[in-house]
Amino acid sequence: MAGKKQNSLSRLCLHTITTKPWPLEMAVEKYILSGIRGISVWRNYLHGRDLNESSRILKESGLEVVSLVRGGFFTGASFNTRKKALDDNKAAVDEAAAINAGMLVLVCGATPGQSLEVSRGQIRTALETLVPYAEKNNIRLTIEPLHPMYADSRSAINTLEQANELAEYFNSPWLGIAVDVYHLWWDPHLEEQIHRCAQGNNLYAVHICDWKSPTLDMLNDRELMGKGIIELNRIIGWIEKKGFSGFYEIEIFSDRYWKSDQDDFLKEIIKSYLRYGL
Amino acid sequence: MAGKKQNSLSRLCLHTITTKPWPLEMAVEKYILSGIRGISVWRNYLHGRDLNESSRILKESGLEVVSLVRGGFFTGASFNTRKKALDDNKAAVDEAAAINAGMLVLVCGATPGQSLEVSRGQIRTALETLVPYAEKNNIRLTIEPLHPMYADSRSAINTLEQANELAEYFNSPWLGIAVDVYHLWWDPHLEEQIHRCAQGNNLYAVHICDWKSPTLDMLNDRELMGKGIIELNRIIGWIEKKGFSGFYEIEIFSDRYWKSDQDDFLKEIIKSYLRYGL
Numbered sequence: 001m002a003g004k005k006q007n008s009l010s011r012l013c014l015h016t017i018t019t020k021p022w023p024l025e026m027a028v029e030k031y032i033l034s035g036i037r038g039i040s041v042w043r044n045y046l047h048g049r050d051l052n053e054s055s056r057i058l059k060e061s062g063l064e065v066v067s068l069v070r071g072g073f074f075t076g077a078s079f080n081t082r083k084k085a086l087d088d089n090k091a092a093v094d095e096a097a098a099i100n101a102g103m104l105v106l107v108c109g110a111t112p113g114q115s116l117e118v119s120r121g122q123i124r125t126a127l128e129t130l131v132p133y134a135e136k137n138n139i140r141l142t143i144e145p146l147h148p149m150y151a152d153s154r155s156a157i158n159t160l161e162q163a164n165e166l167a168e169y170f171n172s173p174w175l176g177i178a179v180d181v182y183h184l185w186w187d188p189h190l191e192e193q194i195h196r197c198a199q200g201n202n203l204y205a206v207h208i209c210d211w212k213s214p215t216l217d218m219l220n221d222r223e224l225m226g227k228g229i230i231e232l233n234r235i236i237g238w239i240e241k242k243g244f245s246g247f248y249e250i251e252i253f254s255d256r257y258w259k260s261d262q263d264d265f266l267k268e269i270i271k272s273y274l275r276y277g278l
Numbered sequence: 279m280a281g282k283k284q285n286s287l288s289r290l291c292l293h294t295i296t297t298k299p300w301p302l303e304m305a306v307e308k309y310i311l312s313g314i315r316g317i318s319v320w321r322n323y324l325h326g327r328d329l330n331e332s333s334r335i336l337k338e339s340g341l342e343v344v345s346l347v348r349g350g351f352f353t354g355a356s357f358n359t360r361k362k363a364l365d366d367n368k369a370a371v372d373e374a375a376a377i378n379a380g381m382l383v384l385v386c387g388a389t390p391g392q393s394l395e396v397s398r399g400q401i402r403t404a405l406e407t408l409v410p411y412a413e414k415n416n417i418r419l420t421i422e423p424l425h426p427m428y429a430d431s432r433s434a435i436n437t438l439e440q441a442n443e444l445a446e447y448f449n450s451p452w453l454g455i456a457v458d459v460y461h462l463w464w465d466p467h468l469e470e471q472i473h474r475c476a477q478g479n480n481l482y483a484v485h486i487c488d489w490k491s492p493t494l495d496m497l498n499d500r501e502l503m504g505k506g507i508i509e510l511n512r513i514i515g516w517i518e519k520k521g522f523s524g525f526y527e528i529e530i531f532s533d534r535y536w537k538s539d540q541d542d543f544l545k546e547i548i549k550s551y552l553r554y555g556l
Contacts, residue, residue: 112491112507116464149427151464152491152507158464186394186429186436213390213430218496229390229430 009270011278013038013066013247016045019266020258024054028061034266038247040067046095055099066247067205068096072106074126075119075156086126090133097137103204104134105142105178110156119156127170135174142178142204143167149218160184160193167202176204180251182211182222185230191238198242206239208232209252220253225272236276248278287548289556291316291344291525294323297544298536302332306339312544316525318345324373333377344525345483346374350384352404353397364404368411375415381482382412383420383456388434397434405448413452420456420482421445427496438462438471445480454482458529460489460500463508469516476520484517486510487530498531503550514554526556
């Protein structure tokens with residue numbers, strides 16, 4: 001993992017979804033040419049093509065493959081649905097191992113019409129199988145708590161407190177947490193829960209972007225760091241104070257930016273990132 | 279306040295915004311003809327017309343005016359902005375008194391680019407003036423915690439825990455809480471915080487509707503009770519268990535329903551309400 005270095009890009013990682021229009025080869029090439037050191041690969045960039053070739057491209061790039069994004073979605077009304085989800089998560093662990101990713105991000109899932117408690121039970125049950133499988137494959141799993149506006153259908157884990165409880169329940173070096181400022185910035189307990197997360201050795205990953213005000217779309221209207229209303233400097237301060245030394249992963253879903261010139265967007269991302277002095 | 283009565287409409291209250299296309303007179307007439315007993319009046323239905331006349335219409339209707347909706351939005355970068363907001367809240371208290379409303383609902387406010395802590399301080403400062411003013415006018419204020427997806431610009435009070443803390447800080451019979459299931463359903467601490475709210479004599483109002491899955495608009499895509507994913511029976515159970523005897527106020531913002539035939543919509547609302555056996 002990259003060490004801390006002032007005013008450099010050594011801890012900057014991009015999620016391929018951020019520059020959505022670029023296929024894997026192009027993203028890899030553009031990131032390298034910009035001096036970026038880390039890449040988090042979304043699974044759709046691997047599917048429908050040869051996994052060995054993708055693995056080779058990533059290996060030869062010299063980029064650190066920080067995370068494979070994303071597994072999870074463990075919940076479901078029927079056993080069959082949940083079994084399929086678990087199988088798909090094992091496949092994701094295999095893919096993560098194939099591309100030498102350090103982690104697999106988990107969006108844990110929620111099923112409309114099913115109580116959140118039931119979903120949380122199903123998530124725990126799935127992890128009881130998946131954590132040992134991940135350990136066997138040398139892949140660390142990271143629970144990503146999602147904003148409460150996604151509690152209906154995407155995740156029944158909506159606060160860092162809940163993610164901490166889940167990680168502490170398993171108490172495994174193969175299960176930690178991805179803190180995404182987009183999902184958690186509003187939480188009055190964020191500082192204390194980041195502290196708890198780091199103290200418990202569960203702070204595995206940090207995702208950054210910004211919250212646009214007003215936000216016009218619940219999914220794809222995220223903002224570039226510094227252009228929204230999240231107090232990012234402050235949250236990064238809490239994280240750094242706890243000794244986090246990993247990558248800052250930039251994950252921006254934005255129809256607006258995706259429609260724009262991606263080279264210009266990448267330049268803006270880097271300019272924005274450098275302001276945080278990481 | 280209406281007592282509990284099985285399978286009746288005695289505890290049903292409608293927010294005028296729910297049947298948005300109907301002006302005040304029409305809403306009042308339709309509600310009465312449907313057997314509804316309570317009305318919560320949105321301020322825009324009072325503005326641009328004679329307040330005494332509105333007051334007379336409401337008085338003659340025999341409907342209980344449960345709440346005036348809404349005051350708040352206390353925050354702002356400049357003193358002038360905040361002073362204007364406070365003056366407007368005093369005017370809202372006056373209006374509430376004029377129409378004999380029991381309560382004034384407060385959406386506390388948040389200002390983009392200002393930290394949530396600063397906003398919360400400004401909210402407290404405003405309440406220090408507004409609570410005594412409300413007491414003088416015999417109007418109870420209710421803090422309505424808003425969903426975290428509104429933390430950027432509408433409210434820095436986003437959980438029932440925060441609202442409880444604020445109400446307990448003031449410890450006044452003139453300041454309580456409006457629990458709106460739309461904003462709070464996802465909270466893993468909801469049951470314990472409802473308990474705390476009721477124990478502290480702060481549970482003044484309950485707003486109900488449902489969360490549509492998927493939700494396509496962050497503001498105006500709410501669902502009719504029973505058609506979304508909120509476990510309303512369960513939450514009502516927690517509330518009833520604590521001895522709440524007030525109205526269940528139906529507050530549905532929905533471009534879809536507003537475009538539909540409002541008489542049919544009202545019938546659907548009543549049908550849905552009756553399923554909860556209140």
